[in-house]
Amino acid sequence: MTSPEEVADRLGALQERLARAGGDRVKLVAVTKGFGPDSVAAALSAGLADVGENYAQELLSKASSLSSQPAVGLQPRWHFIGRLQRNKIRKIAHLVDLWQSVDRSEAASEIARRAPSAAVLVQVDIAGGEGRGGCPPSETARLVRHCRDAGLVVVGLMAVGPPGPPELARSGFRLLATQAADLGLPELSMGMSADIEVAVEEGATMVRVGTALFGPRPR
Numbered sequence: 001m002t003s004p005e006e007v008a009d010r011l012g013a014l015q016e017r018l019a020r021a022g023g024d025r026v027k028l029v030a031v032t033k034g035f036g037p038d039s040v041a042a043a044l045s046a047g048l049a050d051v052g053e054n055y056a057q058e059l060l061s062k063a064s065s066l067s068s069q070p071a072v073g074l075q076p077r078w079h080f081i082g083r084l085q086r087n088k089i090r091k092i093a094h095l096v097d098l099w100q101s102v103d104r105s106e107a108a109s110e111i112a113r114r115a116p117s118a119a120v121l122v123q124v125d126i127a128g129g130e131g132r133g134g135c136p137p138s139e140t141a142r143l144v145r146h147c148r149d150a151g152l153v154v155v156g157l158m159a160v161g162p163p164g165p166p167e168l169a170r171s172g173f174r175l176l177a178t179q180a181a182d183l184g185l186p187e188l189s190m191g192m193s194a195d196i197e198v199a200v201e202e203g204a205t206m207v208r209v210g211t212a213l214f215g216p217r218p219r
């Protein structure tokens with residue numbers, strides 16, 4: 001169970017971390033993957049409306065369990081941050097507000113087909129093929145162009161840092177910031193529980209945080 005009080009406490013600590021790093025204006029996406037539907041309710045009651053999910057099935061079941069409960073006031077804005085598969089895109093297209101993990105042209109085309117003019121981020125692999133998703137940095141501009149040609153609205157870039165010490169992510173985050181600036185893209189979604197400071201220092205406009213808000217992820 002995720003208690004709203006615990007989430008509110010952890011949010012306070014997280015906001016202090018962000019402020020110390022100079023990121024008090026950064027948008028916080030609460031990543032609820034692996035946690036139950038009560039995690040979404042807890043995020044909403046703490047004032048966090050941006051909610052990130054990695055798996056279509058989890059998103060669907062959390063959305064439907066929320067809709068069967070009395071409204072908490074805020075409505076979630078769903079961010080999809082996981083691997084995109086064609087048949088899954090169709091199932092969640094009506095729910096997703098921001099597709100953060102567009103890393104190949106086929107996925108972009110399918111999103112454009114199911115959710116015309118949807119807002120997307122292009123995910124870039126800054127971890128060098130560690131299986132964390134993303135297009136190779138050399139493909140970023142081409143994929144952004146493909147998304148636009150398909151009618152999608154590209155608002156920025158996203159990346160997952162490499163495993164290991166947070167400092168290891170710095171050069172990749174910097175590369176992402178440079179690419180976004182070169183392409184005139186305003187949003188930079190980078191930084192997770194372990195490396196938000198480095199991400200904010202390198203210009204993140206959005207961080208995606210799970211365990212630092214909800215505690216250890218149940219397995």
Ligand SMILES: *Cc1c(COP(=O)(O)O)cnc(C)c1O
Nearest residue numbers: 031081192193208209210211212
């Ligand atoms: C799980 C996940 C997060 C959140 O990670 P935490 O370490 O729990 O903060 C952020 N982004 C992506 C893409 C993820 O898969």
